[in-house]
Amino acid sequence: MAKEKQKKQGIASKDPLYRIIMAILALCVPIAGYFSNYFYYLVNSSVFKLLAQLKGDTADTGDTYDFVSLREIVQLLAPNFGKESTDLSGLLDSVSELKPALISFAVFFVLAIVLALVIFFFSCFSKKKLAPLCISVGGVLAMIGIRVSFHYISAPILDGTVSLSNFFENPIITAVLPFIAQVAELRLTTGYFLMLFLFIAMALWAGANMIIALGDKPQKVQK
Numbered sequence: 001m002a003k004e005k006q007k008k009q010g011i012a013s014k015d016p017l018y019r020i021i022m023a024i025l026a027l028c029v030p031i032a033g034y035f036s037n038y039f040y041y042l043v044n045s046s047v048f049k050l051l052a053q054l055k056g057d058t059a060d061t062g063d064t065y066d067f068v069s070l071r072e073i074v075q076l077l078a079p080n081f082g083k084e085s086t087d088l089s090g091l092l093d094s095v096s097e098l099k100p101a102l103i104s105f106a107v108f109f110v111l112a113i114v115l116a117l118v119i120f121f122f123s124c125f126s127k128k129k130l131a132p133l134c135i136s137v138g139g140v141l142a143m144i145g146i147r148v149s150f151h152y153i154s155a156p157i158l159d160g161t162v163s164l165s166n167f168f169e170n171p172i173i174t175a176v177l178p179f180i181a182q183v184a185e186l187r188l189t190t191g192y193f194l195m196l197f198l199f200i201a202m203a204l205w206a207g208a209n210m211i212i213a214l215g216d217k218p219q220k221v222q223k
Contacts, residue, residue: 015127018129018205018206018209019123019124019127020123021205022119022122022123022132022202022205022206023120023123023124025119025198025201025202025205026116026117026119026120026123026198026202027116027120028194028198029112029113029116029139029195029198029199030113030116030117032190032191032194032195032198033070033109033112033113033191033192033194033195034069034070034071034074034191035069035071035191036069036190036191036194037067037068037069037189037190037191038068038069038070038188038189038190038191038192039067039068039186039187039188039189040065040066040067040068040185040186040187040188040189041065041066041068041183041185041186042063042064042065042183042184042185042186043063043064043065043182043183043184044063044182044183044184063184065185067189067190069191070191097156097161097162098152098153098156098157098162100152101149101150101152101153102149102153104145104148104149104152105146105149105150105153107145108142108143108145108146108149109142109146111142111145112139112142112143112146112195112199115135115136115138115139115142115199116139116198116199118135119132119135119136119139119202122135129206129209129210129213130210132202132206133203133206133207133210136199136200136202136203136206137203139199139202139203140196140199140200140203142199143192143195143196143199146188146192147188147192150188154186154187157183157186158183158184158185158186160182
């Protein structure tokens with residue numbers, strides 16, 4: 001009886017560490033998704049390259065690149081909600097080819113955040129390990145859904161089906177921009193991979209603790 005009590009105490013003593021680490025990993029998912037750089041773009045411009053060469057700067061290739069976080073996108077679009085909703089809807093209409101992929105991307109992203117929050121509350125208020133494991137695997141699948149959706153967003157932009165001019169309503173810019181600049185690269189970056197690795201880490205952590213707990217369970221003594 002004493003040995004069985006020691007074993008049960010040993011299993012219970014591991015639960016707080018498991019739950020704390022699980023909660024921290026889950027809480028990091030929305031933080032990484034919102035604040036980390038999520039998109040990388042590279043724009044080629046032969047015009048800018050020519051102007052740089054005329055100025056004597058032969059090292060300037062005319063390329064412009066940057067990283068964008070979801071926080072920056074929200075800050076950019078937030079003032080338009082309510083005030084200029086027609087402009088925003090007009091922008092979506094101008095890139096109607098991307099609408100299904102954009103909606104799919106948003107759904108999978110929100111789903112990943114919700115799953116991470118569910119894991120966080122499970123870690124805080126429940127000792128169950130199977131449910132967080134299954135939810136973590138669901139989070140990995142949601143991240144795969146984000147990747148697939150983004151492919152269908154970036155592909156039309158990179159192959160020229162949707163050009164930069166589609167994002168502007170000014171007719172002069174719309175007519176001139178395709179001859180000035182083209183998107184050469186558009187991909188997911190740090191924020192996406194952090195979210196993916198966090199879900200994988202949670203799945204592995206929950207799975208490892210389940211295996212340890214099963215191994216620590218006292219075996220029934222046959223009479």
